[in-house]
Amino acid sequence: MAEFAVVEPATVDEVLDLLARYGEEAKPVAGGTWLALVLRQGLLWPSLLVSLRRVSGLAGITVDEVGNLRLGAMTRLRSIETSPLVWERLPVVAETYREVANVRVRYQATVGGNLCDADYASDPPALLTALDARVIAVSQRRWRAIPVRDFILGHYQTVLEPDELVTEVVVPALPPDAGAVYVKYRTRSHEDRPCIGVAAVVVPDAEGRLARAEVVVGAVAERPQRLPEVLDAVRGRALDDASIGEVAERYAAGIDPLSDLRGSAWYRSEMIRVFVERALRAARERAQWEGRQP
């Protein structure tokens, strides 16, 4: 492990000052569950670790005036899974964070750290993309709201500049009749990262057709996969088995998956078909279609 200094600032301003001064040399530490591993493996050599543990105002779960769920960057994954507010507003968010790693990791890892490490085999990014969530990033230069969809660029790479700090993740509310799910599929232990994870959101219109459909496939490529042309094609149609099958088929054909110890590219293609279908069926179950037969 390299030599580095650790500081524990108390305010966001202090953090931003440090990040601006040290640039690439500094790294924020959230839960440290990812950072500790890469430091030990000698993959990163920061000279300054900026602990976010004592920074006030970074942790917490609130609902704003327009009904967005706001998750502070330092909110522990376990806090989301146990939050009555999240279960009330967006249960799928609580369900998804509950599927991450194991309970020991969830007590330590944070919302911000999970997005910022940009590991392809993570669960929340696929769901947050499907929910059209935004990452709030601040620096001494600017304030930005970045759609999660654009936030992760590739393997361990985000659009974040070295002087930027993620302060929160903002998740818009869903219409009350929407159905949303995240289906995580593990090929090895129950504590494993996903071989594939599929987030699906469907919103029916007054006639019982699809007003909105979102399908995002995580952990199969270097960033969450969303195929807008496929989703556009089903909008306005009934969500019957045929259209579900079509989406599943086209996602399987349209994504070029990677191979790792959790499954080969061939296997992942097969699983995209299976789990896009399962996720859409489950989302359909959850949505409110009563009295709106197309």
Next chain:
Amino acid sequence: MIDAVERVTGRIRFSQDASLPGMLHAAAVRSVVPHGRIARVDTAAALEVPGVVAVVTGEDLRRLPGLRPVYGPQIEDQPVVALDRVRYVGDIVALVAAETPRAAQEAAALVTVEYEELPAVFDPLDALEPGAPLLHELEPERPHEGTALYFGIRPQFGTNCCNLFRIRRGDVARGFAEADLVLEETFRTPAIQHVAMEPHAALALWEDGRLTVWSGTQTPFNTRQILAGIFGLPVERVRVVVPPMGGSYGCKVFPRIEPQAALLAYVTGRPVKFVLRRDEEFVTLTRHATVVTIRLGLKRDGRITAREVRAYWNTGAYADCGPDVARKGGFGIVGPYRIPNVAVDSRCVYTNLPPAGAFRGYAVTQATWASESMMDLAADALGLDPLEFRLRNLLRDGETFATGETLHDVHFAECLERAAAAIGWEGPQRRELGDGRVRAKGLAVVMKGMTTPSRSEAKVGVDRSGQVTVYSSTVELGQGARTVLAQLAAEALGVPYQQVRVVDPDTDRTPFDNRTTSSRSTYMMGNAVRQAALALRERLLLAAAQRLEVEPADLELVDGNVRVAGAPASALTFGQLVEATGQEELVEHGEFRNQGGLDPDTGQGIASSHWHQGAGAVEVEVDTRTGKVTILHAHASVYAGQVVNWHTAELQNLGCIVFGVGSALFEELVYDQGQLVNPNLSDYLIPSFLDLPERMTHDLIERPGAEIHGLGETALPPIPAAVGNAVARAIGARVTELPLTPERVLRAIRARDGERG
């Protein structure tokens, strides 16, 4: 368990906790190439690191006079530090000793090594091809037998085969000629790792020309002998002390880091502690990957006419106890069946991978995977129920095994029937639940030998305070050895077992024992302790009889007193009796041996003085759209003979099932050109509580008057095989390679349907 409170409150001092004033810390520099000549090692930068005291290379080792730089329990092929050649990614090229663990690690990272790469080989079949790169040049005239060898070893000189064990019984050619049906299949298992919670840890000290090593090892006496061999000392000048371990499962059988710690202590003149990192654990010892081909001759009525086996055990770069693994697997692979004609060729093969050695189940998990999968294939081919087919062929009391030995106290059929009943074998064996989900059941039987010949000695003493002490070299690795040995002594002496002290193994203080392996301790050491305790009982009775002027037969031992039966007032405490002899402690000695051995060319003789017998049965659910297997219910039936401690015995059965689940479903070390791809616990997964079958049940089968049968491993081998059989029944196709990953299962389903993956 007598140490349960210490364990859960963190007060047990494990080997990792051993420390001495002034001690240095070790770190290893490891090869990054799978096979190569060492061209140059540059230690200059490492020596500059503040706190570094020594960096030792193969060159240095060679220059030290009087040292034998290579060791190995069965073949002396492993250098303490690579001398001129590295043979796997992870091989030790240099050792560092420094004031702090951190300085040692930092310095190790600064040692630069240049290699001339040599061709490498990773698959045991490739390694036996003519022209394959040779890992070692074993020669008939050079001694190749390690000190822990208790059987004939047959290296195939000029090849990478370091042991060929054979069984020849009857005439397989005739057996196949008589068969109505001949089946052949090849089965594979991957290398896996033990993942003991506590890593390897050793502390070495030289004092007055004597070497003392505190180490978490299952083999204190073998380790002592091997260390004495390296340093050219009589064994009396080496002392090995074994604190309790945080798990082992075979990875601490035979020296692993003790020679390296001792070498650094020798060079620096300071105590040296060596603790492996988790990633180093992964390249230090593994379970043998195997390739096994079985040919089976069958009669329509279900009789087996012949069995021919070719087994290859990938032992990696150094033999360790691989030769014995190939031998034990060689007879384990026959299975507990009546087969008149048997031919087995079991080969232990060097490759450029991390060394493989002992692992809970010791060869029998891989053997059972092949042989019990084959039994189901045969039952299907004959159109027989797998239970019925096995019951027709299982060995019964007084019948003869392939080694020519007659078996007694035989309970295979009973174990199997109980396991089958436990999962409701009589009900439907396969059910479709809709949505592509299918449930099915599977069975497997296991036969496992115990180290034969071997010997255990024990002493039991009582001192002037009445304290009863067991002196035994059986090591405590979490299995409850201390508890069980205390119980056996306590039972003979009429004291509560919680008051019996069991001292840690110490080759200066505790008497000889072969080793804590092979599920032998409760039986072998248990008998030695019992004998010693009974002798001590006699001595106390005689002493009391004299003093109380009664016949010994009129006395009883109750709660640390010897008293006249029916007259509790007339009593003497153990302490008073000891004091009366004028000695500090009265000590008695016990010894227990078993006898036997096999001819390595024919496999005839006594393989095991008694047999560990069991069966496993599971119900699984397969999602045929993904290939994912869920084990709903796993049951293990184990013949125990006599259970000494129900609590710890049950935990052994359950622990074995958990290990079986990992082996069956996902544990696998993956190598890319000899480089381990998953040397950490995020990429190499072991079962978590959420991975356990919803139902885990088991039986411990007892018989009045029967011998104790070891049970630390028996329930493990049948689990992967039973899961494989259940999955095959569910999907109508067979996966022949472990683990049963969803992808392998899905590919088998597609192959069944004639599709290509």
